[in-house]
Amino acid sequence: MPFLNSSDWLEYDKNHLWHPYTSMTDPLPTYPVESAHGVRIKLADGRELIDGMSSWWAAIHGYNHPALNAAIEQQLQSMSHIMFGGLTHLPAVNLAKKLIDITAEPLQHVFFADSGSVAVEVAIKMAIQYWYAQGQKNKQKLLTVRSGYHGDTLAGMSVCDPVNGMHNMFQGVLPEQIFAPHPECYADGSTNIEALEKQLCRHQSEIAAVIIEPIVQGAGGMRVYCPQYLQQLRLTCDRYNVLLILDEIATGFARTGTLFAYEQADIAPDILCIGKALTGGYMTLAATMTTARVVQGISADGSGILMHGPTFMANPLACQVANASIDLLLDSPWKSTIDTIEQQLKGELAACQEYPKVKEVRVKGAIGVVELHEAVDMKSMQADFVAQGVWIRPFNKLVYIMPPYIIKQNELTRLTSSIHHILKNL
Numbered sequence: 557m558p559f560l561n562s563s564d565w566l567e568y569d570k571n572h573l574w575h576p577y578t579s580m581t582d583p584l585p586t587y588p589v590e591s592a593h594g595v596r597i598k599l600a601d602g603r604e605l606i607d608g609m610s611s612w613w614a615a616i617h618g619y620n621h622p623a624l625n626a627a628i629e630q631q632l633q634s635m636s637h638i639m640f641g642g643l644t645h646l647p648a649v650n651l652a653k654k655l656i657d658i659t660a661e662p663l664q665h666v667f668f669a670d671s672g673s674v675a676v677e678v679a680i681k682m683a684i685q686y687w688y689a690q691g692q693k694n695k696q697k698l699l700t701v702r703s704g705y706h707g708d709t710l711a712g713m714s715v716c717d718p719v720n721g722m723h724n725m726f727q728g729v730l731p732e733q734i735f736a737p738h739p740e741c742y743a744d745g746s747t748n749i750e751a752l753e754k755q756l757c758r759h760q761s762e763i764a765a766v767i768i769e770p771i772v773q774g775a776g777g778m779r780v781y782c783p784q785y786l787q788q789l790r791l792t793c794d795r796y797n798v799l800l801i802l803d804e805i806a807t808g809f810a811r812t813g814t815l816f817a818y819e820q821a822d823i824a825p826d827i828l829c830i831g832k833a834l835t836g837g838y839m840t841l842a843a844t845m846t847t848a849r850v851v852q853g854i855s856a857d858g859s860g861i862l863m864h865g866p867t868f869m870a871n872p873l874a875c876q877v878a879n880a881s882i883d884l885l886l887d888s889p890w891k892s893t894i895d896t897i898e899q900q901l902k903g904e905l906a907a908c909q910e911y912p913k914v915k916e917v918r919v920k921g922a923i924g925v926v927e928l929h930e931a932v933d934m935k936s937m938q939a940d941f942v943a944q945g946v947w948i949r950p951f952n953k954l955v956y957i958m959p960p961y962i963i964k965q966n967e968l969t970r971l972t973s974s975i976h977h978i979l980k981n982l
């Protein structure tokens with residue numbers, strides 16, 4: 557029996573479907589979406605919301621883009637999926653070449669994964685297998701910084717911030733990793749890299765790799781740090797002979813003002829994870845890229861097999877829409893677009909600092925963050941934003957936006973003024 561109206565299916569949703577990070581027995585409300593176009597999300601009751609989230613960093617070109625729609629429709633005519641074991645196809649090969657061309661020169665090899673979390677799992681396996689094949693079987697741990705977020709699978713969770721990532725609940729299940737304080741950059745140009753170096757020095761023989769989100773830590777706290785920290789981190793990893801995994805799943809594809817955030821530090825990782833905006837937010841696809849050194853290293857003991865191979869690896873529809881999304885981005889004046897958004901966000905959000913409940917305002921590229929002193933009441937603040945005609949989803953102490961790059965000046969002002977309106981009255 558099909559559902560006849562949105563209140564029926566909404567009720568079914570409430571009773572039967574889990575949404576991200578929610579309770580099944582006492583769920584937060586969800587808003588039924590009918591369609592989305594450009595930066596507008598149309599709700600089933602006809603209301604239109606301006607999108608401030610890009611569906612969690614992904615929909616950089618907005619929704620229902622004709623070029624991305626066409627890429628999928630065209631690919632559908634030949635095949636929507638084919639197994640990648642023993643077979644290959646041009647959408648995947650073209651995409652791999654594009655990614656190799658636009659990322660740091662040493663990154664020459666691509667593993668396509670089906671989500672960001674899986675790309676992180678693959679990166680961790682690559683690092684562990686690399687050392688295993690060199691006879692260093694003790695090097696199985698990851699070193700990371702606090703306030704990080706790397707996904708919801710078990711290995712990914714193990715390197716998320718231990719408090720935000722609720723490690724207590726999974727004690728004994730999650731692999732135990734090594735943590736340093738989150739990056740701090742001081743006014744005199746120095747950083748707190750020594751704290752991380754201390755951990756590296758102490759645990760060098762058991763650490764396979766350092767994993768970190770470059771320049772902006774996303775869901776673990778929306779913190780911004782300086783390129784000098786990353787430069788020092790690269791040198792420190794080299795000095796202690798551990799691999800460096802950069803997780804650009806959120807920051808990749810121009811979000812922070814450079815195509816990839818690590819470019820701001822002029823470094824290259826040994827392993828790079830990308831996802832989210834890879835397909836312009838159309839389909840789930842991620843990739844783990846690495847260097848010839850890591851590839852050779854994994855094969856050093858003669859077996860050389862990387863232990864991963866998902867069913868939907870390199871899905872042709874996803875690869876083809878990713879090809880179209882990257883072309884769209886590279887053919888656009890993305891640098892000036894992000895700079896303009898950044899200037900507007902800085903100009904329009906700065907005054908939030910005056911409100912008593914606000915702790916700090918941070919802007920980096922097309923990301924605007926207002927951190928409060930206390931956690932927000934998500935349910936009521938969400939409803940207030942929807943009543944203002946915008947889609948902004950706060951969490952914990954953070955009210956933040958990362959809109960599609962196609963957002964117009966007046967639309968972005970609608971987002972920032974709704975933040976003012978709500979925070980002023982808190």
Ligand SMILES: Cc1ncc(COP(=O)(O)O)c(C=O)c1O
Nearest residue numbers: 671672673705706707774805806
């Ligand atoms: C930095 C980072 N790594 C990994 C992930 C996990 O990606 P996914 O949700 O596609 O599994 C995310 C998602 O928010 C992320 O921001």
